[in-house]
Amino acid sequence: xxxxxxxxxxxxxxxxxxxxxxxxxxxxxxxxxxxxxxxxxxxxxxxxxxxxxxxxxxxxxxxxxxxxxxxxxxxxxxxxxxxxxxxxxxxxxxxxxxxxxxxxxxxxxxxxxxxxxxxxxxxxxxxxxxxxxxxxxxxxxxxxxxxxxxxxxxxxxxxxxxxxxxxxxxxxxxxxxxxxxxxxxxxxxxxxxxxxxxxxxxxxxxxxxxxxxxxxxxxxxxxxxxxxxxxxxxxxxxxxxxxxxxxxxx
Amino acid sequence: xxxxxxxxxxxxxxxxxxxxxxxxxxxxxxxxxxxxxxxxxxxxxxxxxxxxxxxxxxxxxxxxxxxxxxxxxxxxxxxxxxxxxxxxxxxxxxxxxxxxxxxx
Numbered sequence: 001x002x003x004x005x006x007x008x009x010x011x012x013x014x015x016x017x018x019x020x021x022x023x024x025x026x027x028x029x030x031x032x033x034x035x036x037x038x039x040x041x042x043x044x045x046x047x048x049x050x051x052x053x054x055x056x057x058x059x060x061x062x063x064x065x066x067x068x069x070x071x072x073x074x075x076x077x078x079x080x081x082x083x084x085x086x087x088x089x090x091x092x093x094x095x096x097x098x099x100x101x102x103x104x105x106x107x108x109x110x111x112x113x114x115x116x117x118x119x120x121x122x123x124x125x126x127x128x129x130x131x132x133x134x135x136x137x138x139x140x141x142x143x144x145x146x147x148x149x150x151x152x153x154x155x156x157x158x159x160x161x162x163x164x165x166x167x168x169x170x171x172x173x174x175x176x177x178x179x180x181x182x183x184x185x186x187x188x189x190x191x192x193x194x195x196x197x198x199x200x201x202x203x204x205x206x207x208x209x210x211x212x213x214x215x216x217x218x219x220x221x222x223x224x225x226x227x228x229x230x231x232x233x234x235x236x237x238x239x240x241x242x243x244x245x246x247x248x249x250x
Numbered sequence: 251x252x253x254x255x256x257x258x259x260x261x262x263x264x265x266x267x268x269x270x271x272x273x274x275x276x277x278x279x280x281x282x283x284x285x286x287x288x289x290x291x292x293x294x295x296x297x298x299x300x301x302x303x304x305x306x307x308x309x310x311x312x313x314x315x316x317x318x319x320x321x322x323x324x325x326x327x328x329x330x331x332x333x334x335x336x337x338x339x340x341x342x343x344x345x346x347x348x349x350x351x352x353x354x
Contacts, residue, residue: 029339
């Protein structure tokens with residue numbers, strides 16, 4: 001049996017993309033449900049459904065889209081709605097910087113496309129393969145995770161826009177957000193430095209709970225990163241330093 | 251019309267943020283080592299911050315203790331036990347549905 005390119009994409013690249021899809025697949029249901037919830041919210045607030053879908057197709061970031069719709073519902077000035085969304089999405093700058101070395105060798109159109117498709121989930125999944133020595137595999141893996149995840153988000157939004165608020169409020173589908181991120185984060189946790197990172201991020205998020213524009217989340221992330229990295233550096237230093245008793249003459 | 255423009259400008263701003271590292275940053279190899287080390291922690295930091303923000307807070311107020319917290323404990327427990335995203339999602343969702351159905 002000869003294996004031929006499908007859509008001019010070679011079998012190896014399909015396989016790499018499939019690995020990416022497999023890595024993100026448990027989260028796909030979450031993306032769809034969250035999309036339905038966003039679509040329903042747009043209908044509920046009375047925004048033109050086409051504008052709502054335009055928002056999903058261009059902003060591609062659920063939490064910030066919900067913040068925009070809530071700001072519109074509250075009658076906030078347009079600039080406040082825009083700034084809120086941009087600040088909520090500031091964390092993407094951190095993913096983008098973190099992925100920059102691994103993606104540096106990709107063709108420009110790949111980096112532009114993968115950036116458009118960047119979500120928390122896809123960024124974290126892409127980072128899991130960031131150390132793979134083959135850049136072609138790295139980019140097909142990243143695309144295989146990012147593109148289907150976003151397409152499901154689009155489909156969910158469309159369904160929510162068409163059906164409206166069919167999901168009862170008492171089901172509290174908002175729980176899908178922490179649940180999805182628990183599923184991304186916890187199974188891979190092994191290092192003490194990661195626990196320090198999470199503990200400090202959590203503390204800042206809770207201490208800053210009254211800050212506007214979700215700044216508690218952004219500064220929580222930054223503080224967690226600095227704390228975790230400092231802890232890891234201290235650990236390495238301690239391991240590298242000779243023990244006191246070894247320094248003493250025999 | 252305003253709604254379209256709000257989404258458009260939010261999208262442009264967000265896209266600029268998304269390309270900031272992977273397209274606009276020249277020579278990512280030259281990122282200083284301490285910053286590189288911090289950037290490697292972005293996953294746990296962001297996931298942890300989003301989980302805690304969603305789980306414990308609701309529009310800046312403390313979320314009343316209940317189904318959210320208990321179902322999260324189940325999801326975390328299963329995630330540590332099975333080391334699997336799928337089982338963690340499933341267990342968390344089933345636990346949450348059961349807790350909500352039982353009136354918690």
